[in-house]
Structures are given as C-alpha cells and as structure tokens.
Amino acid sequence: xxxxxxxxxxxxxxxxxxxxxxxxxxxxxxxxxxxxxxxxxxxxxxxxxxxxxxxxxxxxxxxxxxxxxxxxxxxxxxxxxxxxxxxxxxxxxxxxxxxxxxxxxxxxxxxxxxxxxxxxxxxxxxxxxxxxxxxxxxxxxxxxxxxxxxxxxxxxxxxxxxxxxxxxxxxxxxxxxxxxxxxxxxxxxxxxxxxxxxxxxxxxxxxxxxxxx
Numbered sequence: 001x002x003x004x005x006x007x008x009x010x011x012x013x014x015x016x017x018x019x020x021x022x023x024x025x026x027x028x029x030x031x032x033x034x035x036x037x038x039x040x041x042x043x044x045x046x047x048x049x050x051x052x053x054x055x056x057x058x059x060x061x062x063x064x065x066x067x068x069x070x071x072x073x074x075x076x077x078x079x080x081x082x083x084x085x086x087x088x089x090x091x092x093x094x095x096x097x098x099x100x101x102x103x104x105x106x107x108x109x110x111x112x113x114x115x116x117x118x119x120x121x122x123x124x125x126x127x128x129x130x131x132x133x134x135x136x137x138x139x140x141x142x143x144x145x146x147x148x149x150x151x152x153x154x155x156x157x158x159x160x161x162x163x164x165x166x167x168x169x170x171x172x173x174x175x176x177x178x179x180x181x182x183x184x185x186x187x188x189x190x191x192x193x194x195x196x197x198x199x200x201x202x203x204x205x206x207x208x209x210x211x212x213x
Contacts, residue, residue: 034085035094038078042098043105045074050106058116059188114164122157122173122182131157133176139169160187 048071055064082095124130131143134157142158161169166184173180 032090034081035088035090038081038091039094039098039101041074041078042095043102045071045078046099046102047106047109048074050103051110054110055115057186057188060115114162116163117160117187118163118166119185119187120157120159120161120166120169120173120182121185122159122180124155124157124177124180125152126177126179127153127155130173130177130180131155134159134169134172137172139172 048067052064052067052071055067078095078098082091085091122130127145131141134141139159139161144156145153146156147153159169170182170184173182
C-alpha cells in the first residue's frame with residue numbers, strides 16, 4: 001500500500017474547530033457582541049412562539065409543530081449562554097429585552113400573514129340596503145330584521161370572511177352605509193358549506209353590472 005503522506009489541506013473537522021476557537025476569542029474580546037446575539041436570538045424565538053400560539057388557536061397544528069422545533073432550538077442556544085455567564089448582568093438584560101421585543105414582532109408577523117377567518121357583525125339602520133349591496137359584491141351575508149323599539153327598525157348582518165379580506169369588507173360597509181355599526185371577532189374554524197352565493201370574481205361582477213343596466 002502506497003503511503004499518501006500527511007494531507008496538505010486541513011480536514012473539515014479541523015476547519016470547524018478553528019472557526020469555533022475564533023468565535024470564542026471574538027466573544028471574549030468583545031463580550032457585548034454576545035449580548036447582541038442573545039437579544040436577536042430571543043427576539044426570533046419569542047416571535048416564533050407568539051406566531052405558533054396563534055396558529056394553535058386557529059387549529060393549524062402541523063405548521064405550529066414545525067415552527068416549534070426551530071423555536072425551542074433557538075431558545076436553548078440563547079438560554080445556555082445566559083446560564084453559563086450569570087456573572088455578566090448585561091446578558092440577562094439582553095435576554096429580557098429580546099423577550100419583550102419578540103412579543104411585539106410576533107404580533108406584527110401574524111398580522112401580516114392574517115391566517116384564519118373572522119366574523120363581522122353589523123347593525124344597519126337602512127333595511128334591505130346594506131345586505132343587498134354586499135351580496136352584489138359577492139359576500140355571503142346572513143341578515144335578520146330587528147328593532148330598537150317600534151320607531152327604530154334595524155337589520156342585523158352576519159358575515160364570515162378571510163382575515164386578509166376583512167379590511168376591504170369594512171370599507172364596503174362604510175361606503176354603502178355610513179351609519180352602520182359593526183364588530184369583528186375571531187373564528188376558530190369555518191365550514192363553508194355549499195356555495196349558494198358566488199364569491200367575487202370577474203364573471204360575477206360583469207353579470208351584476210349587466211343586470212343593473
């Protein structure tokens with residue numbers, strides 16, 4: 001067997017070891033850099049935790065489980081550094097600040113994705129006006145007649161819509177009836193049922209426009 005000699009290039013293991021030593025020396029020379037890393041790690045894991053909690057409420061169990069893996073991994077890395085250096089108070093401060101900011105960032109992330117459905121309850125003082133206009137725009141509206149005493153007839157509307165589409169629904173309500181009163185609440189799950197009323201699309205809008213003419 002021929003002797004190949006000592007390899008000229010360092011092995012992968014040696015490279016990883018060397019990089020680890022460099023990182024340790026860097027953190028020893030600049031200890032506040034570790035505090036910055038802990039802060040951002042804590043922001044990341046708490047943001048994921050906030051997002052995951054909301055997903056659990058909305059019954060998105062597979063996505064919540066997937067996010068939970070990365071969340072706990074980041075937390076372990078950050079917490080380990082704090083517990084290993086309890087004499088450095090600024091690390092604990094960075095850990096606490098990251099937790100606080102992470103809650104805020106997590107709520108922003110969840111609002112951006114707007115996962116799930118919401119129920120809009122609306123009271124209209126113009127009977128048969130708001131409900132019909134919303135149906136013409138493709139919304140599935142359930143309406144009931146009511147009153148606030150005999151001189152004040154009202155119409156109560158229930159509309160279930162995707163969260164990302166609720167702002168446009170609210171704009172439509174305000175445009176059709178400026179006196180309408182509405183409230184919005186989260187819905188854990190929705191069964192759409194049969195598609196009795198068509199959703200908004202180009203064909204539906206064109207047909208409604210021709211019908212008006």
